[in-house]
Amino acid sequence: MRYRLLTGFMVAATMFYNSSCGQQKAKKEKMKTDVYVEKMATLCKSIQKYDYNPSYQIRFTGVACSYEILVNDFPVYYSFSPGNSAGEQIADIGEFILNPGKQRIRIRVFPETGRDHKPDTLLSGNTSLKIRIVEGEYGKSAADAFKEVFAISTPPFDGSVPYFETDGSFQATVPYTLKGWSDGVNLSEEDSAALEKEVVALTDKIRSLYAEKDLEGIAKAQYQRALEYNTAHYFNSDEDCRRWITNTEGTLSKIEKMAPLEKYKMVLYGDGKVVTLIRTDPEFLHESPVIAIRKEGLAIYPYFFYRPRPGAPLEVIR
Structure with a gap:
């Protein structure tokens, strides 16, 4: 069985220190490490609801x-x-x-x-x-x-x-406005080979985040996507705020390993402003190549990138 998922997953890491100095250092490092995890936990507090929320x-x-x-x-x-x-x-x-x-x-x-x-x-x-x-x-x-x-x-x-x-x-008649990829660079005008090299490198980096169970890295990569997703769905409760973390804590530990990044091609969407990789082999045709192997089945993680301004690196947008 396959699961196509739009969120990242994690497990917590615990560090032990013998001295009080070490404990203080660990606390500081945790605070630094969990910046985007904490932002995810409070993200929904900035989300608006309206008289009509279609x-x-x-x-x-x-x-x-x-x-x-x-x-x-x-x-x-x-x-x-x-x-x-x-x-x-x-x-x-x-x-x-x-x-x-x-x-x-x-x-x-x-x-x-x-x-x-x-x-x-x-x-x-x-x-x-x-x-x-x-x-x-x-x-x-x-x-x-x-x-x-x-x-x-x-x-x-x-x-x-x-x-x-x-x-x-x-x-x-939506009451919100999302920036999304609207101001992104037209990637169809860039050198295709150089663009694909960048997309592959970024996709492989994201794949490594799952392999390493790097919650903070996944949270950082997905933050803008999550902000716009929650805005579009009017998610602004405390429960909504915690859902991303709850889901990741409950599922990332099930990943045994990541499938190799292979058998893919680059595809442009969003009127040339969005780029992604999709599989080309019959078994996974059109799926994301970011695939986790788990006991209960495969988990597939789609990622779409855009370039916010000329010369800027690609970023996750969906």
């Missing part, structure tokens, strides 16, 4: 196909696994909506992946992908009462088409 979901059903769904040219969901979706699937997409107003959606439909992880060559007569965007406020509207603001379905296929893509748009 959440946006994408709801979709895929049959006999693989697919990728993008909002504002950012991949919000994808499936290249064998089989059909088990009924209508739901994914929240607030963190991919940076501003109120018009939002773009794109769907890419590929031939079905077989049980051997090898894709067919053509979309079949059974292929279909149905997508809805719905809006509502958690706690005030039942999930089945969320308002539909957009819907699209693929046309019938006759078995002669290898690929299908279509676009649309919907209006969002």
Whole structure:
């Protein structure tokens, strides 16, 4: 079994000193080490709630196909696994909506992946992908009462088409504004080989954070992503503040080792301002190459990077 996860995980490290001087040094080092962990613990205190706190979901059903769904040219969901979706699937997409107003959606439909992880060559007569965007406020509207603001379905296929893509748009009335990758550098204009070298190095560094169970390093890498995620989902309670740490403490200890960084390619999103690595081998097609091996199954950690200004190093944005 695989788990695609959006948060980092950790275990605590304990240091022992014999002298009171050593204890004071340990306390100072811990305070220094835990800067971003503590920032994560208090992050939600700065999050606002409003008179209306709309959440946006994408709801979709895929049959006999693989697919990728993008909002504002950012991949919000994808499936290249064998089989059909088990009924209508739901994914929240607030963190991919940076501003109120018009939002773009794109769907890419590929031939079905077989049980051997090898894709067919053509979309079949059974292929279909149905997508809805719905809006509502958690706690005030039942999930089945969320308002539909957009819907699209693929046309019938006759078995002669290898690929299908279509676009649309919907209006969002979110009360927040996220900077996200909007001011980032257009990476498509950079030297591709140099960019890929930088992306690989940063991805491998993040992979090492998981291997070393480095909570502070993961917290630092994910802080801006977590801030914007919590803003988009209106998470501002004490429980919300602690959730990231609670989740990491409960799961990182299960990691036995990290899979090697291999069989990947670089892909640009966000109108050329966001970059990531995805696997190219059939078994993990399109997945992040940051993969943890655990007794209960694999955990996969997607990371997306942007360059905030010319000459600056890449940073995690989602």
